[in-house]
Amino acid sequence: MNEIKENFLSKCNSDEMFKIIEIIGNAERFGLLYEVIYSSLNNMKEHPDSSPLLCLQIAAEDWDI
Numbered sequence: 154m155n156e157i158k159e160n161f162l163s164k165c166n167s168d169e170m171f172k173i174i175e176i177i178g179n180a181e182r183f184g185l186l187y188e189v190i191y192s193s194l195n196n197m198k199e200h201p202d203s204s205p206l207l208c209l210q211i212a213a214e215d216w217d218i
Contacts, residue, residue, distance in 0.1 A: 169206050176209045176218070185216050192216065 154162075164170050180189035192212035197203060 173206055173209055176213050179218050180213060180216070183218055185218060189213055189216055189218065
């Protein structure tokens with residue numbers, strides 16, 4: 154199994170994963186899923202040491218979610 158898949162599966166039931174799912178669900182309900190994902194990816198590119206959760210949290214805040 155590759156490292157990315159293994160890392161994902163190890164976090165599937167973690168609090169971090171539930172928070173990510175919650176942010177994505179909220180963004181979708183507000184009709185801003187693509188905007189939040191795009192902003193999050195830009196945050197990850199600008200700050201490569203940041204976690205995916207932190208980048209999503211920042212993006213959601215930027216879009217007032």
